[in-house]
Amino acid sequence: MRRLNGKVAIVTGAAMGIGAAVARTYADEGAWVIAGDVAPFGNAGDIHIDQVHLDVGQEASWAAVVERAMTTYGRIDVLVNAAGVIGYDPIHDLDLAEWERIIRIDQTGVFLGMRAVVPHMLEAGRGSIINFSSDWGVVGGVGVAAYNAAKGAVRSMSRNAAVTYAPSGIRVNAMVPGWIRTPLTDRQPSDANDRVIGSTPLGHGGDPEDIAYGCVYLASDESTFVTGTDFVVDGGFLAV
Known part of the structure; x- marks a missing residue:
């Protein structure tokens, strides 16, 4: 049986x-997946993936997606808050609009997602929520002020939700990736990528599937005693 x-x-x-890899891997493992994004999708090629428009920073967008899930499937077992953006400005160069853009997606989007699905998980008495933080939510990075702030907040929000909802059977964990090869990191300056990879003990970056497999574990019944954790997948970066 698939996991x-x-x-x-x-x-x-x-x-x-990473979000696409998680959706694909979940479908391969037998889940019914509602895949949300504001960006256009390619061909899913799998009947288990339902592609929808989702702006994580908008309450109405979340309400529509959750209603679709409940109408179609009758329940929500897993939420993966993987949507994210990054900015590279230090505090003194960071204008308010850019700060608010990053916080809206990386932090408020996680809050809105949890707020939208938790009532249905409470009713069911179970659920797994996986919120994406980052190594930069644990340690400081040069520049990236808003990203650091948002990803640090996600770790605290996840712990809060974990202890709040544990008696109701809802598990909440923070996924903490290191440097992963994605369109986002492809757009970063090569010297910045080289610095992070050079500080990674395994000596190379990761692939989206490395994170997706961790998300499978956290969503599965294999992790029923795991909540409130930082699930670090970073090639040893934080161990240095």
Whole structure:
């Protein structure tokens, strides 16, 4: 039996990169996946993936997607808050609009996603929520002020939700990726990528599937005693 057989999952940021890998891997493992993004999708090629428009920073967008999930499947077992953006400005160069853009997607989007699905998970008495933080949510990076702030907040929000909802059977964990080869990192300056990879003990970056497999574990019944954790997949970067 596949590890997520019959589970219903919402995955954000699912048009590309890590989110797309999570959606695909979940479908391969037997889940029914609602894949949300503001970016255009390619051909899913799998009846288990339902591609929808989802702006994670808008309450109405979340309400529509959750209603679709409940109408179609009758429940939501898993939420993966993978949508994210990055900015490279230090505090003194960071204008308010850019700060608000990053916080809206990386932090407020996680809050809105949890707020939208938790009532249905409470009613069911179970659920798994996986919120994407980052190594830069644990340690400081040069520049990236808003990203650092948002990803640090996601770790705290995840712990708060974990202890709040554990008695109701809802598990909440923070996924903490290191440097992963995605369209986002492809757009970063090569010297910045080289610095991070050079500080990674395994000596190379990761692939989206490395994170997707971790998300399978956190969504599966194999992790029923795992909540409130930072699930680090970073090639040893934080161990240095």
